[in-house]
Amino acid sequence: MATYAIGDLQGCFTEFQRLIDLIRFDPMQDRLWLVGDIVNRGPDSLSLLRYIKQAGDAILMVLGNHDLHLLTVAAREAKNLSNDTIQPILDAPDREELLHWLRHQKLFHSEGQYAMVHAGLLPSWSISQAEQLAREVECALQQDNAQELLSRMYGDEPNYWQDEWADYLRLRVIVNAMTRMRVCTSEGKMNFTYKGNLQSVPSGYFPWFNVPNRVSQNTTIICGHWSALGLHITDNIIALDTGCVWGGQLTAIRLEDRRVFQLSCVQ
Structure with missing residues (x-):
């Protein structure tokens, strides 16, 4: 039995099939962890979403910003963007399922020595606090009135955390940190516009995982979202979005042994 983590898929179903063939993934014995952004921008989000759903417990995923965008468009709380490729899901006969x-x-x-999130964790959050905060969002998404959350989720403010935040402002900060953040200040103020590489991070900001004295640094965090960062592996960070x-x-x-498997993709 082995556990594999895979970077952002974004509708690249053919490449996903090639990669699981390469690693000889056996759904009867192995597990896949997916860092989110399963859908959008790529050519076949529908097939990918169906495959992951049908795999059951063999595949575990966390939600990324593109996955939440799909839910928001489906709830008619956002419009399809010009480069979205999610319409086949919205038109599918099994759409609601x-x-x-x-x-x-x-x-x-x-789980154990690892944690997984699409983008990152704010420097003041422990792993146990992150679990609790994520659960608040998950519970809101799973309610019959999830449209209320989806209608209030977008926005760059507030761009920092306070334990006193309440209601939808609180949930927005949690979502933004876990699905959109790349860099922040040492105090945890997030910058959502920066998408560049490590060498060009704006003055006063750090890659979220390099903030001094980050509370979650004793757990190895698996993430994606930052394609300009590329493959980035240290003792406590495994960043897997390789574009x-x-x-x-x-x-x-x-x-189990941190062996890396890669294949080239066609744009």
């Missing part, structure tokens, strides 16, 4: 399943996926997962949808690579890592 797929969207219901997606709404019931995790925002954050912790498959942009013609980069699709990356998997076997957690």
Whole structure:
């Protein structure tokens, strides 16, 4: 039995099939962890979403910003963007079944020495606090009135955390940190516009995982979202977004021995 983590898929179903063949994934014995952004921008989000749903407990995923965008468009709280490729899901006969399943996926997962989140954790959050905060969002998404959350989720403010935040402002900060953040200040103020590499991080900001004295630093966090960062592996960070949808690579890592598997993608 092995556990593999795979970077952002974004509708690249063909490359996903090639990668699971490469690692010889056996759903009867192995597990896949997916860092989110399952859908959008790539050519076949519908097939990918169906495959992951049908895999049951063999695949565990966390939600990314593109997955939440799909839910928001489906709830008519946002419009399709010009480069979205989610319309086949919205037109599918099993649309409601797929969207219901997606709404019931995790925002954050912790297991043993590892945790997984799409984008990152604010420096003041412990792993146990992150689990509790993610659960608040997950519960809101799973309610019959989830449209209320989806209608209030978008926005860059507040861009920092306070324990006193309440209601939808609180949930927005949690979502933004876990699905959109790349860099923040040492105090945890987030910058959502920066998408560049490590060498060009704006003055006063850090990659979220390099903030001094980050509370969660004793757990190895698996993440994606930051394609300009590329494959980035340290003792306590495994960043796996290698830009498959942009013609980069699709990356998997076997957690038991940290062996990396990659294949080239067609843009």
